[in-house]
Amino acid sequence: SQQGEEDPQALSIQEGENATMNCSYKTSINNLQWYRQNSGRGLVHLILIRSNEREKHSGRLRVTLDTSKKSSSLLITASRAADTASYFCATDAGSAGTALIFGKGTTLSVSS
């Protein structure tokens, strides 16, 4: 069953604006990951944050993790039209090497 829930389900912004997506999960995790998927294509791994980390950066991406609230956020700064895609958070079952449970995803549309 799906563990992660993302909000918003859809987000439309203008180029240059920041986009924030949130993810909540239900059980203990070893790590949480964010993926991007362009329409009809495979997954692109964006960033992994471990349960003992609170914040992580990668280029224009910033991910936070609050294990007490069982939530994470993905911030994309200075968005570009090429950022238009669906974004999913995924959690493991509490240990490495286990299947990932995906959230429902946020569809981001960035217009120029």
Place this chain on the structure above:
Amino acid sequence: GAVVSQHPSRVICKSGTSVKIECRSLDFQATTMFWYRQFPKQSLMLMATSNEGSKATYEQGVEKDKFLINHASLTLSTLTVTSAHPEDSSFYICSAAPGVWSDEQFFGPGTRLTVL
């Protein structure tokens, strides 16, 4: 990073036929591979966990006799959709984990199955 391939990338078949999808880890060995299914505008749902040399573990609601999984080697897992029906049309994605010590999984590019 590690590479996982899937073949075919697209397949169209007639209702009632069987389709085999291959998932290969190209530059690492994977004792465990995972199969996911994604319907249009939905998220990925785990179907089964494929274990090398042993039976696959299926998620609740996934028919093991319909979705046959074979993980015969450390670099290859296959998913066979038997007696396919239009409702099986979906995007099938596999992933592989190098080992229980690895946090990261590597996803294949997916296979688009269309059953007519």
